[in-house]
Amino acid sequence: MLNKCQVMALQMPRRVDVHTNSPNLALERVKNVLWAVMGVWAVVTVARFANGLGATSALTDAVPWGFWIAFDVMAGVALAAGGFVIAAAVYIFGLNRYHQFTRPAILTALLGYLAVAVGLLYDLGLPWHIWHPMIMPQHHSVLFEVAMCVMLYLTVLSLEFSPAILEHPLFHRPFFQKLLHVIKKVTIPLVIAGIMLSCLHQSSLGSLFLIQPFRLHPLWYSPIMWILYLVSAIGLGLMMVTLESLLSAWLFGHPVRTDLLAGLGKMASFVLSVYVLLRVGDLWYRDKLLQALDGSWLAGLFLFEILFSAVVPATLLAFPRVRHSIAGLATCSTMVVLGIIGYRFDTCIIAFARPKDMPYFPTWIELAVSAGVVAGAVLVFIFFNENLRIIDHGETTAPSEYDAAKAKRAPYTFTPAMRRHSLCFVVAAAAAIGLLPREAIYGPEPRPTPVAHSRQVEALAIDREPPLRRAFHLSSMSGSVPASADADPVVVTMIDGNRNWRFVAFTHDAHAQALGGRESCRICHHQNMTFDQNTACYQCHRDMYEITDTFDHLLHVEKLGENGSCAVCHRTEDRAKSRESSLACWQCHGDMVVEGSMIQSTEAGLTGFAPGYMDAMHGLCIRCHENLSETQPEVYGTEFGRCDVCHREFKDTDHRRLAPYVPMPPGHVMLSNAEKTATQGSE
Amino acid sequence: MSAKVDNKHTFAILTDTTKCTGCEACVHACKQTYGLERDRAWRWKQNVDDLSSTRFTTITTRPGSHHVRRQCRHCLEPACVSACLVGALQKTPEGPVIYDEKRCMGCRYCMMACPYGIPRYKWESAVPVVRKCIMCHDRIKEGKQPACTEACPYGATIFGTREEMLTEAHRRIEAEPDKYYPHGSPKIYGEHDVGGTSVLYISDVNLDFLGWKPELGDEPVPALTWGALRKVPPVALGVAALMSGVYWMIGRRMHLQELQEDVEQVPGDGTSNASES
Numbered sequence: 011m012l013n014k015c016q017v018m019a020l021q022m023p024r025r026v027d028v029h030t031n032s033p034n035l036a037l038e039r040v041k042n043v044l045w046a047v048m049g050v051w052a053v054v055t056v057a058r059f060a061n062g063l064g065a066t067s068a069l070t071d072a073v074p075w076g077f078w079i080a081f082d083v084m085a086g087v088a089l090a091a092g093g094f095v096i097a098a099a100v101y102i103f104g105l106n107r108y109h110q111f112t113r114p115a116i117l118t119a120l121l122g123y124l125a126v127a128v129g130l131l132y133d134l135g136l137p138w139h140i141w142h143p144m145i146m147p148q149h150h151s152v153l154f155e156v157a158m159c160v161m162l163y164l165t166v167l168s169l170e171f172s173p174a175i176l177e178h179p180l181f182h183r184p185f186f187q188k189l190l191h192v193i194k195k196v197t198i199p200l201v202i203a204g205i206m207l208s209c210l211h212q213s214s215l216g217s218l219f220l221i222q223p224f225r226l227h228p229l230w231y232s233p234i235m236w237i238l239y240l241v242s243a244i245g246l247g248l249m250m251v252t253l254e255s256l257l258s259a260w261l262f263g264h265p266v267r268t269d270l271l272a273g274l275g276k277m278a279s280f281v282l283s284v285y286v287l288l289r290v291g292d293l294w295y296r297d298k299l300l301q302a303l304d305g306s307w308l309a310g311l312f313l314f315e316i317l318f319s320a321v322v323p324a325t326l327l328a329f330p331r332v333r334h335s336i337a338g339l340a341t342c343s344t345m346v347v348l349g350i351i352g353y354r355f356d357t358c359i360i361a362f363a364r365p366k367d368m369p370y371f372p373t374w375i376e377l378a379v380s381a382g383v384v385a386g387a388v389l390v391f392i393f394f395n396e397n398l399r400i401i402d403h404g405e406t407t408a409p410s411e412y413d414a415a416k417a418k419r420a421p422y423t424f425t426p427a428m429r430r431h432s433l434c435f436v437v438a439a440a441a442a443i444g445l446l447p448r449e450a451i452y453g454p455e456p457r458p459t460p461v462a463h464s465r466q467v468e469a470l471a472i473d474r475e476p477p478l479r480r481a482f483h484l485s486s487m488s489g490s491v492p493a494s495a496d497a498d499p500v501v502v503t504m505i506d507g508n509r510n511w512r513f514v515a516f517t518h519d520a521h522a523q524a525l526g527g528r529e530s531c532r533i534c535h536h537q538n539m540t541f542d543q544n545t546a547c548y549q550c551h552r553d554m555y556e557i558t559d560t561f562d563h564l565l566h567v568e569k570l571g572e573n574g575s576c577a578v579c580h581r582t583e584d585r586a587k588s589r590e591s592s593l594a595c596w597q598c599h600g601d602m603v604v605e606g607s608m609i610q611s612t613e614a615g616l617t618g619f620a621p622g623y624m625d626a627m628h629g630l631c632i633r634c635h636e637n638l639s640e641t642q643p644e645v646y647g648t649e650f651g652r653c654d655v656c657h658r659e660f661k662d663t664d665h666r667r668l669a670p671y672v673p674m675p676p677g678h679v680m681l682s683n684a685e686k687t688a689t690q691g692s693e
Numbered sequence: 694m695s696a697k698v699d700n701k702h703t704f705a706i707l708t709d710t711t712k713c714t715g716c717e718a719c720v721h722a723c724k725q726t727y728g729l730e731r732d733r734a735w736r737w738k739q740n741v742d743d744l745s746s747t748r749f750t751t752i753t754t755r756p757g758s759h760h761v762r763r764q765c766r767h768c769l770e771p772a773c774v775s776a777c778l779v780g781a782l783q784k785t786p787e788g789p790v791i792y793d794e795k796r797c798m799g800c801r802y803c804m805m806a807c808p809y810g811i812p813r814y815k816w817e818s819a820v821p822v823v824r825k826c827i828m829c830h831d832r833i834k835e836g837k838q839p840a841c842t843e844a845c846p847y848g849a850t851i852f853g854t855r856e857e858m859l860t861e862a863h864r865r866i867e868a869e870p871d872k873y874y875p876h877g878s879p880k881i882y883g884e885h886d887v888g889g890t891s892v893l894y895i896s897d898v899n900l901d902f903l904g905w906k907p908e909l910g911d912e913p914v915p916a917l918t919w920g921a922l923r924k925v926p927p928v929a930l931g932v933a934a935l936m937s938g939v940y941w942m943i944g945r946r947m948h949l950q951e952l953q954e955d956v957e958q959v960p961g962d963g964t965s966n967a968s969e970s
Binding site: 063140367456458554 | 752796817904
């Protein structure tokens with residue numbers, strides 16, 4: 011049963027003391043910082059939900075679980091383990107001397123799990139479906155078990171904590187007092203349910219990774235991961251309660267009960283030793299222990315993690331002198347808290363394999379979301395501490411009578427502290443808006459894929475039946491070409507705009523010949539750069555996939571005479587100065603347009619936008635090929651529009667031989683080269 | 694979960710990389726069938742030609758001009774299906790593993806679980822969904838074959854019942870055992886890997902790069918978590934019983950101790966609080 015003093019209510023809210031009588035400077039400073047974090051959080055929240063995960067996080071298909079899962083969920087649940095550990099110690103094992111830790115521990119657990127739930131809303135792609143597991147259960151999923159346990163445990167924690175709220179004078183009405191009585195009656199069943207649910211989901215968070223032995227490093231992957239997760243969570247829970255009471259003693263100015271904390275330290279030392287023995291013993295049993303010494307950086311990380319999180323603090327806490335000193339307790343508990351969070355990060359992100367070229371480092375928005383969730387939880391913790399009886403100071407107060415007049419809220423006034431908090435919130439929010447990356451504001455934008463120029467290579471061509479007509483042997487001019495074959499030496503243009511080695515061998519000369527010699531250039535070459543007659547495709551279609559804006563406004567302003575020159579192009583005074591209302595390019599640059607071209611984007615459509623290189627090439631080639639397969643099937647075959655007429659296998663492509671053909675810096679450096687190519691090609 | 698595979702009635706795709714020229718007709722057909730947008734170079738794609746939310750199948754070129762078509766393997770016992778906590782991913786009796794975006798909550802555990810790293814996410818969207826090959830489930834039910842196998846001009850990727858495909862694959866590798874990898878005793882990729890898949894490969898190059906690890910083993914992946922998950926009910930009852938037992942025992946011992954103390958020091962009032970707390 012509960013301590014008698016817990017039934018009693020507080021006479022006056024502590025907040026009054028803090029703000030009027032004895033302003034607590036440390037607490038006020040901490041609150042200012044927390045409110046500032048909340049300001050940033052408000053901004054990133056809008057960005058996250060307005061523009062999605064791609065715009066605000068660093069997550070990729072290779073790293074679908076990032077900082078939010080590792081910290082908000084994995085570490086958050088583990089940090090909240092103190093609630094069930096202390097509840098078990100006090101209510102089940104009868105260790106009543108730790109009773110003063112129960113409420114802070116249960117409150118921490120409640121807020122921790124709420125933070126987990128809120129953090130999860132950010133991570134889920136479709137957070138409004140978060141209730142789906144309840145009506146669409148799939149009981150083969152570990153995550154289903156975790157979800158159900160967390161949901162139920164949140165309910166249990168709310169009930170466990172509800173007496174603290176119902177004791178407040180605001181609830182001194184018969185109905186609430188009856189409710190309080192009922193909840194206190196079921197304390198023990200609630201505690202037992204809480205322990206059961208905690209054991210289940212603390213361990214199941216480890217089971218989540220059992221499905222991926224292929225990606226998780228063998229030093230972390232283990233068939234008993236679920237036991238390791240549970241035991242480490244218990245150790246962490248004890249140390250978190252310790253760290254938290256040290257922190258709140260500092261913030262609220264209570265005396266530190268080192269005698270009690272030493273007891274927790276002793277328990278933690280034991281639990282952490284068990285954790286180390288299990289982890290190392292399991293590795294030894296499965297013959298993986300030597301991998302820890304193989305010198306790789308992950309092996310180093312493993313050694314550091316296990317020393318920092320468990321071995322060193324467990325050893326230190328085994329000495330009574332250390333665990334009875336505030337410095338010793340603070341050091342050890344900090345090490346364990348950081349170390350076990352590190353363990354969660356390692357399994358979730360760091361030791362979880364991903365392609366080498368897809369590194370993951372969270373964006374500051376991800377960090378700000380998590381920081382905001384934590385700050386919110388801490389602010390609620392402080393609020394409850396100021397208004398409810400959370401930490402038992404030993405003094406007992408007489409139960410106050412319910413006074414309806416007193417319980418009515420006083421008219422709201424802004425205290426100086428509130429003004430400071432608001433200022434911090436607003437300033438931080440403004441700073442965050444300023445720092446938001448472009449994508450977080452306007453939505454994700456594709457990255458540029460600059461197009462590189464095509465290149466001419468020698469090849470041997472062997473005749474084949476339609477629709478392929480010819481096979482090309484690119485580099486091995488001798489050898490693998492069948493001796494019987496009648497091979498023609500030809501020059502082909504390798505078209506590989508994004509330099510991914512998946513090129514098309516384009517026979518420029520053969521195409522020109524088939525289309526009518528020199529007069530046929532205009533059929534495909536539909537437009538030139540200004541003051542140019544041999545513009546290659548890539549010079550305007552500069553991005554592989556995205557539309558390129560080929561019009562340089564700044565250059566025109568400069569050349570035409572700065573501010574006075576607007577009217578040179580923008581001639582309509584009654585319309586806004588836009589691209590549509592100004593002169594078209596060809597009206598000044600007559601040499602840009604090639605008469606008689608197949609491509610229709612000449613005069614009317616000439617507004618300075620060039621489609622992506624791939625779309626342009628496909629648009630140009632496929633239409634003509636399909637026409638030919640319909641009009642001249644006897645020459646070209648009926649399938650001349652098929653993909654592999656152009657995209658085909660190239661025999662004996664020797665990458666080394668084509669070594670000069672490597673990714674080059676994009677842009678106009680290569681212009682002269684390309685001009686040469688274009689001239690050569692047309693002759 | 695571990696039902697015997699009915700090879701006669703479940704469908705499969707067999708891809709023979711020796712016949713593939715990398716023309717991407719399959720990719721084009723797939724994109725047409727599902728009305729997929731054009732590929733764009735987003736931050737989360739290191740290679741636009743890779744599998745993505747707009748590309749359910751793609752051709753990966755290996756050194757020496759070997760073209761390998763990648764797509765969902767449609768495992769017989771899929772890790773993603775066992776991982777999904779709302780049943781948004783389902784293994785159909787016809788073979789395809791299909792996805793229902795109305796159920797999905799976007800936890801991306803399927804992406805974490807897949808041994809082949811197949812599911813892709815629509816990261817650019819504020820309402821994102823998982824995207825992957827569904828082996829044209831609707832077309833299969835209509836009696837047609839998937840768009841990709843229909844489009845292949847070289848018969849490099851073919852469709853049929855799993856039994857037919859395995860027979861065909863065995864016929865090919867036995868006819869030319871030195872052509873296929875590993876040379877001499879070729880392997881049918883997907884025949885036994887992770888309990889068998891509905892997308893099979895025979896190849897002249899090593900295809901181990903398709904999985905996250907060279908050797909995925911023949912054990913179905915879901916069995917790994919089910920081993921731990923099946924212990925949940927007994928553990929739950931065990932913990933509850935143990936805690937109740939401990940509570941009762943310790944409570945009784947303290948009660949007895951109090952009685953004893955009361956007997957020993959009758960006028961004591963310092964111990965009366967102990968029973969309250």
